[in-house]
Each structure stands twice: as C-alpha cells, then as structure tokens.
Amino acid sequence: MPGGTCLACRAGSGGGVSRIRVVTDSTADFDETEARRLGVGIVPLNVHWNGETYQDKVELGIDEFYRKLREEKGTPRTSQPSVGQFETAYRELLEESEGVISIHISSKLSGTVNSARFAAQAVAPERIAVIDSLTTSYGLGNVVMRVARLAEGGASLAECVALAEELVPRIRVVAAVDTLEFLRRGGRIGRAQAFAGNLLSIKLVFQVFGGEVVPVDRVRTRASAVKRVAEAVLDMGEAEDLAVLYGDDPEPAKQLAAILTERLKGVGFQQGRIGAVLGTHTGPGVFGVALLLRR
C-alpha cells in the first residue's frame, strides 16, 4: 500500500462506531482472523534488501522472506514505520472511534514506539495512548488481542491502558538462535555479545526481558537448546497461555511443543511463525516460546 496506511483500518470494526480502537505494528504475531474481526490496525515496519524496500507482511510475507534468506545474497535490514504512517493511521481511526491504544514492540528493540509517540503528540495526545510492550511477536500479539477483546466490549481508553499495563510485565519470551550472526548484524545482541563467544556451533538461549535480549545460556547442540528453552519455560511459573514459535525450521519447535504439552496440561496452546522483521534479527533457525504468566 503506497503511503503505508495500516491494514485492518480498511476492514473496519465489528459494528458501527467503537469506543476504542487498537493499533499495533507488524512485529506482532496473532491469529489474523480474529484480529481482522476485532479491527486491529497494523502499521508495518520496513524490510530493506538489496536495494528494495518491502512493507513487512504487506509486501513481504513470511514464506517469501525465508525463501529469500535461503536463496538470495545480501543482508536484509529493518526500519521502523515513519511518524507519518502513524499519523495517517491515527487520524483514520479517530474518525470513527473515541480513542486509540497503540501497543508496540519493545523500545529497546526498535524505534517504532518513538514514531508512534511523536505521531500521537501531533494528532491527538489526549485520545491516543502509546504502550511499550517490552516484548514482541506473540508476546506483543497476546497483549494486543486481549486489549482488543476488552475494547470490543466497550471499555474506555483508561481501562484499556490499565489492562495493557497489567499484562506487559506478565509476558515472557524465551527463544534460541542457532547462530549469533543475525543478532550481531542487527545490533540487538545486547548483553549476549560478551557472553556469546566465537565458536560457530554455539547456540544462544535468551529471553526478552526488560524489553531486551538477555542471555539465558549457551549450548552447543540443537537438542540442548530445545531442552534448555523447555527448562526455562517450566521454571518461569504458571502460564495462562503460550505460543510455540519458529522461523524457518519447524523441527525444534515441534520437539519443544511435544515436551511442553506433556508437562503443561490445561494451558492454552498456540503455534506460530516468526515474521520477517524479527527473522532478520534472529536468523531462520530461531525457535521459542511466548507466554503469559498467570496473575
């Protein structure tokens, strides 16, 4: 979409004028159907590759991204949506709603939240709340969906913000990458850099904690990585629901899911894929879990 207007905005909300609309960015992962039904607005980040620029998920789908990563040369890079993209999205949504809650990828991983904040300031600061989710992918998606469901029920902006703020600290993401190259190149490696080491075969297990990549452990084999992620998840405390995710290789995620479904009965389970923007920073071998801890 030229000009980068947000996705679901066109689809409109369920019925009539809604009180509050929810906006997020393309790093959020969730059930697309439900998101559309709830009218969640999605502002895409950009993926730059070999001179081309693609809007994440709009112009570059997940399968296509990983195919390119396997087959093409060059290094993809990502960038946040522009302030203008947010301004456009907010203006459109505010025509048919009282307020907007805009929930985004951790400020420590991306500047998206900054673009959103500037746009909110410019458009209607008292009607737009911008939330830093301190996470991404399904972690972010989970917060977005729960807030969207609350909003569908007619909650006020304040109530939506309260829910979002209550959920954010309960989100956990644990993942493993089979190479540190992508994290390094993308600059999000953070503390894991010192921990990382140069042996090619090192796989890093990490959390997204406090909004950034925090190393949990380093292991040599994929089998150990799966075990370690499972251990980390089980150590975290009681989960209300969780999603098992992967980039391009479903195998480790399958093994991980098998272990977790065995150990965690009665927990809502989802499976999903990690999209282009995150995939650029982790590499295709990434797999992990996003979960919401019980209150």
Add this chain to the structure above:
Amino acid sequence: MVPAAGAGLFTHAGGVSGLAAEAGRTCRESSDTFGSPARTRFSFSGRQVADQDSVVSRLRISGSDLRQMLEVGTALLEENVELVNSLNVFPVPDGDTGTNMLLTMRSALEEVAKAGGGDVGAVAQAAAHGSLMGARGNSGVILSQILRGMARFIDGRKALDGAEMASALREGANTAYRGIGKPVEGTMLTVAREAADAAVAASQEERTVGQVLRRAVEAARRSLENTPNLLPTLKEAGVVDAGGQGYLLLLEGAYQFLSGERAPRPVTVLRSTSLAPRDVPVEKDLGFCTELLLRGSRLPVDEIRRDMEVMGSSVIVVGDEEMVHIHVHTHRPGDVLNAASRFGSMERVKVENMQLQHSAFVRGLVQPSIAPGPRAALGVVAVAAGPGLARLFQDLGAAAVVPGGQSMNPSIEELVHGVDASGCSRVILLPNNPNVVLTAQQAQALSRLELKVVPTRSIPEGIAAMVAFNPEVDLDSNVAAMSKAAEGVQSIEVTRAVRSTRVNGLEIREGQAIGLLNGVLVEAGDSLEGVAMGVLERAGIAQREVVAIYCGEGVSIEDGRRLARAIRDRWDHAEVEVVDGGQPHYPYIISVE
C-alpha cells in the same frame, strides 16, 4: 636379555643406553625376570654398585649431605629424563613424567639453595617447600608429598642417622598415600612404600645411612620391576611405571653420593642444562622481549646470566653487584621475572610481544586477559597450550589462560599465580589434562581466593565447560553446570606413536597414527585422518550433532577442512567446525557433542 622389539625409546648418547633400556623395560620372554637382580646393572653410570666396604661409613648425615644427595639424585634423574618420559603406557608424545619430576626437583633445589645451608631439618623443609610450589603433573605432586612427609619427620633435627633416614622415607611414603584420593598400586607410591619398608628393616641391623639407603635402593628396584605385575596396562605395554622409575633414579643418585661414587656438580651447572623444549614450535613464536633493571646487593651477575641463558635467547646481562640490566628474548617472560625477582627488586620492567598476531596469548603470567571494565568477581582460569586454544578460551570468556609450560603441565605455583592474576575473587579452574588435575586441586588448597576446580581432562571437556559458564550465576551453580557439560562431551585425540608397543590388544608401530577416545587408546592406523574417522565412529557420532576439530602442530587448517568435509560426507547430519588451535603434540583434537 635383549628386549623383543627394539624401538626408539630414547636417544640419549652413550653405551649406557642399551643398559638403561634393559633396566627400564619388561623382557617379555620371561615373565618374572627383568634382568635378574644379581646381574642387572643398577647404576646408569654403567658400573656395578659398590660393595659394602667401599661405602663411606657415615653414621649421620648433615644438612649439607642431604643437600648433595638431593642434587646428585636430581642430576641422575636429569640424565635419564627422556627414558622416564618414554615410559608412558600410551606411546603419546606428551609423556612428561620425567620432565615433571625433574622440574619439581629443580624447584626444590632452588629453594634449598636460597636457604643457603643449615641443618638437615632446614634443608628438608626448604626442599619440601620448593617442590610444593614447583610441583608439576601428578608425579610432581606425589613427589612433593613424599618430600613433605620426609621434611615433617626431619623437622628440627640437626643430623640424621640410618634409622631416622628410614623413618623419614616411611613418613614420606605415608604422606604421599594420604594425599591421593585413590592410591593405585604399581606406581611411584608402591615403590616409595616398599623402599621405605626395606629401609626401616635394614636400620635394625645396618649402622650407616649409606647402608640403609642402599637397601632402600635395592628394594625400590625390585618394586619397580614388579610394577607391571600390579598394573596390567604396564605389562601389556611392556614398561615399568614411569613415576616409580623417576623415584628410583632419585634414590640411586642419593646413594651414589653417599657411596662416594659420584659428586654433585655445582648447582648452577645443573640449572643450565638445557632440557629440549619440546613444546616450543621453533619456526613460529618469537616470544617476548623482556627487559628489566634489577637492584640489590651482592648481585651475582654471572649466575644471573647463566639463569637467563636457559630461559631464552639474545641474553644480555650487564651490571655490577648493585644493579644489573637484564635483556632476554623468551617465551616465558613470567618465568624470567620470577627468576629475577629472587635476586633483588625489579624496576622498569618491560615485556613486549614480538609476535603481534599472537598478542592475545601470553606465555607466563605477566598479562592475563582481563576484559576492560570493573574487576569481575567470578571468572574462569583455563590451562591450555596452543595460541589458538588460548584465544578461544579467552573469547568464550575466560579471565586468564595458563599455558602448560615446558612439560605442558603448569606447576602448582604457576596455577596459583594464574588464578591470582586473573583479577577475579572467585575462580573456577579448568585443568584440561589428566596430569594437571592433581596440581589444580593442590592449587585450590593453597589459593587465598575462593577457588573451585572442575576436573576437565581434555581440551574438549574444557571448552564444553567454558561454554556452560554463565557469569550471571553463582560459583557453585556454575561448577555444577560446567561439570555436567564436560561430562557430556566425547574427547578425541589423534597423534603419532613415539614407540612401538602393545596397548588394549592393539599392536602399534612407532610412527603410526593413533587415536584416543576419552583418554583411552582405541585406534591405530596409517593416516591421522583415517584414525580420526575411526574414533569418531566409536564416539557415536551417528547419534550426535556437533563436531569441532582443533588443528594443532603437524597439520594445516586445510587438512582440518578436508577432514571436516570427509566427516560431513559420511555423516551428513553433523555440524562440523574447524578451529586453529595450534596445540603441540596432538595434530587433531576433536570434540563430539
């Protein structure tokens, strides 16, 4: 009795080599004689042991006598160090029992020389202390324990008679046994014990210290010859125990002094005998340009020069009794500084790495790699030989790397220094070699810092442990995780046999490629790579994921890459990486996880 398979066991010059071969090796033709005691030549000078009536009839020995006994013992050991080194059960190139024991004794003698005289108690004390700090390898540690026990008994005495000498030997043996968690018979311990028992028995009848010691020597020899009957691996390999042989040499030398057969050479000459540094790659490392100014009083310039000459090249030592300027090109600047500091106080110390691409790898303990920033509370110190391996450990987060040193085995003192110099207050030590585990545990006992040892027995175990290290977690949790990680890895070492022998049912020809799996020799063949593939198969690579090949001296990275390709071709699920380790003795060290 000629040994069955003549193999280049050792190459020291002189007609005594054949005799030494006999005395040191099993004759497989007859199971119970290794040269019958009546005929075998005991002393390596080639002469029969002198009869009783030519023994200097000394009822008591003084401190000076004890010192000279230790000196001649060490000299005899030094002359036969290659023999002792070659008595390794596995025909691997880093057999170092002889070198370790020799270096331990040298350290003891240095301390004795520093003490500058005194009675037997003082000499014994000094020897024990010196050997403790300089102990290298398991054999060095055991030896230092023997000296310690002896010193404890001799403490406070001015002279020793025969009975006291015997008691000292017994106390030495007892202390050594106590110091080892799981004492094994058929080793230096057995020889020490049986020699001490014979000495005690002899002291009931004999009068002179020399006579008592002679009985001890005879018993030690019988004990040594019996070690293959106690340890099947010795028998199969056709060797006697290396540590026991070293100990016998020390006793024999001590006796040779008392019997008048041999006089000690001056101490300085002992120290300047150069031990071929087998671990120093001649064509590569240039080492460090080390310069300093030494201040003191009555500085012995000539002695300092002689000391420096064995530690490096391009030696310039000029000055007078109060100030000496020292300049040496050495691979071990730490040793140079340690040695110099014994004479006086050091100023204007300068150590420059002459080989810039190895700047990260510093031999000696002058510059541990401390990451910039505040002093880490918790860190890892690893023992590794080979610039690439050292870089790898540092890269994985080790606070310091201690190089093996001349015999690949650092001394207790070097480990303690390395730990101190790491800049950490809590340290995990990785020995990475079965022959360093004991020294590491001794270092643990001696260190002022909180020090724990994860007893890794190979480089792959060490690296696995290093990978499992997590600075965010406490010391004990790290020790547990690192130990577990080390256990999970299969270690493979591939090299060439230094002699022909028979091990684990395998007939091995000198020069053949041999492969060890977790420290046990399992394969022999013609090519290093072929043997590597064979051991990989045994290591269960089919069920494993990750292989790392560390290339050392004798092969190139290209060779390593070729091997990696062969591995991937045969087991296509495996992730194989090649690292330039630069380690000596083992062209390929391979980890499988």
